[in-house]
Structures are given as structure tokens and as C-alpha cells.
Amino acid sequence: MASTEAIIQLGILILTLSLFFLMHYLRNQTTQSKTRTRNKTEPNRHINQASRHLNRARSTTNKAQHAKNALVEADQALSLTPRDPTVHMLRARALHIMNHRTAAIRSLNIALSLPAAKLLSSEERAEALVFRAEMKLEVNRRRRVDSAMEDVVEAITVSGEECDNLDSMMCLLGKCYEWKGMKEEARNLFQKVLDDVEPDSVEARNGLKRLGP
Structure with missing residues (x-):
């Protein structure tokens, strides 16, 4: 009788521990899934915001403020995806509007260096090369x-x-x-x-x- 009760208690203990570890595993999986989703969506949100500010900087009189806002958003995106060349290109556009041409060239250098440049399409790479050429000529022809x-x-x-x-x-x-x-x-x-x-x-x-x- 005592032996049977001990077996039952051991079984309950094993079941309880199994449920505990299962719940812990599922909670970790959910957390990791949310983190992965956030890591994917957060950079895109900052990139979209930076693009909007750059568009406003081109079409409004308050160019400097929108350029600064674009730079902040680009830096936020880079803190999450530091190797994304398109973000460095956005950053260069903002810096150019702010008349920081040497800094803009540095951002373009990063975008066009390996391995980041491999992520650019032919059109994006050509755009970055021409933009860098224009910046070089503006800095010191x-x-x-x-x-x-x-x-x-x-x-x-x-x-x-x-x-x-x-x-x-x-x-x-x-x-x-x-x-x-x-x-x-x-x-x-x-x-x-x-x-x-x-x-x-x-x-x-x-x-x-x-x-x-």
C-alpha cells in the first residue's frame, strides 16, 4: 500500500515537473518569437519614418529640422541593424541636407563597402556611387x-x-x-x-x- 502511494506521488511529481518545464519552454518560445518580430519590424518603422522626414525636407522650408529628425530615425534603425546599407544611404541624405558632406561620404563609404554592398541592388549601388561622387566634388573638386x-x-x-x-x-x-x-x-x-x-x-x-x- 505504502509502495503504491509512493509510486503515485512520484508520478504526480514527475507530471508536475513536466508541466512546469513545458510551460517554461512555451513561454521562452513566445518571448523569442515576439523579440524576433520586434527586431524585424522596429528597424522598418524607423526607416519609414526617416524616409518620410527626408521627403518633407525636400518639399518644405523647414529642411534642417526634418533632416535632423531623419538622422535620428536612421541612427535608431542602425542601432538595430548596423549593417543595413540602405539605412546608411538614408543617413547620408540627411547629412547632406544638413551640409555635413564629409560625414555623408563616410556613411556612403560604409554602404558601399563589403559585405554591406552585397545587400544593395544594382540600382541602389549605382545611386549610392553617383551620390558619393557628387559629394566628393562638392567637398573638394x-x-x-x-x-x-x-x-x-x-x-x-x-x-x-x-x-x-x-x-x-x-x-x-x-x-x-x-x-x-x-x-x-x-x-x-x-x-x-x-x-x-x-x-x-x-x-x-x-x-x-x-x-x-
């Missing part, structure tokens, strides 16, 4: 024109001939040639834009006018 040209050439290569803004990239490269005193190369490139890419390109026509006959 004389010293950085060669580096800017490398970025533009790479952007054109990455984009391919079907790119929607191929004409503007080629015109930017033409301006780089012009600034380096390579007038014949610049003239040929502007003419190529008009002949093969965009016959109505005002930028290319203006470039040819600047260079003369």
Missing part, C-alpha cells in the same frame, strides 16, 4: 575629381545601358573630364549622350556650349 570619376564609371557599369538616368551619369562624367581640362573627352561624351542616349538632354547641350566648337 580639385583633389577628388579622379576619385569621383571612378565612382561614376562604376555606376555606369553597374547600371548598364538600360538605366533610366544614364544620360545624367554620363553628363556628370563629362563634367569631370571638363574640370580636368580634358575638353576633347568631355565633348565626345556630351555628344554621345545626344546621339545615343537622350537627344533632348539640356545638360549635354549646355556642356557642348561651354566647351565651344
Whole structure:
């Protein structure tokens, strides 16, 4: 009799412990699931907010404040996903509006460095390369024109001939040639834009006018 009661009590104890560990396991799984969901949604929320502020900065007079807000949101997203190159690109846009061009270049350097650059589409990579080239020229055209040209050439290569803004990239490269005193190369490139890419390109026509006959 005593032996039977002991077995029953042991069984109850085992069942109780099993239920306890099962509940503990399920609670942990639920917590981890919520954490994973939050880790996925939180960066997206900050990215969306940063994008909204950048759009407002372009269309309103209060550019500086919206740019600062975009930078805060981008930094929040980076605290959760530090390797996301698109966030570094958003950060660079905000810094540019705030006239912090050197810092903007640093953010673009991170976005375009490996392994982050592998996460970018060809279009995004080309966009970042052209933007970095423009920033380099704004910071110090004389010293950085060669580096800017490398970025533009790479952007054109990455984009391919079907790119929607191929004409503007080629015109930017033409301006780089012009600034380096390579007038014949610049003239040929502007003419190529008009002949093969965009016959109505005002930028290319203006470039040819600047260079003369």
C-alpha cells in the first residue's frame, strides 16, 4: 500500500515537473518569437519614418529640422541593424541636407563597402556611387575629381545601358573630364549622350556650349 502511494506521488511529481518545464519552454518560445518580430519590424518603422522626414525636407522650408529628425530615425534603425546599407544611404541624405558632406561620404563609404554592398541592388549601388561622387566634388573638386570619376564609371557599369538616368551619369562624367581640362573627352561624351542616349538632354547641350566648337 505504502509502495503504491509512493509510486503515485512520484508520478504526480514527475507530471508536475513536466508541466512546469513545458510551460517554461512555451513561454521562452513566445518571448523569442515576439523579440524576433520586434527586431524585424522596429528597424522598418524607423526607416519609414526617416524616409518620410527626408521627403518633407525636400518639399518644405523647414529642411534642417526634418533632416535632423531623419538622422535620428536612421541612427535608431542602425542601432538595430548596423549593417543595413540602405539605412546608411538614408543617413547620408540627411547629412547632406544638413551640409555635413564629409560625414555623408563616410556613411556612403560604409554602404558601399563589403559585405554591406552585397545587400544593395544594382540600382541602389549605382545611386549610392553617383551620390558619393557628387559629394566628393562638392567637398573638394580639385583633389577628388579622379576619385569621383571612378565612382561614376562604376555606376555606369553597374547600371548598364538600360538605366533610366544614364544620360545624367554620363553628363556628370563629362563634367569631370571638363574640370580636368580634358575638353576633347568631355565633348565626345556630351555628344554621345545626344546621339545615343537622350537627344533632348539640356545638360549635354549646355556642356557642348561651354566647351565651344
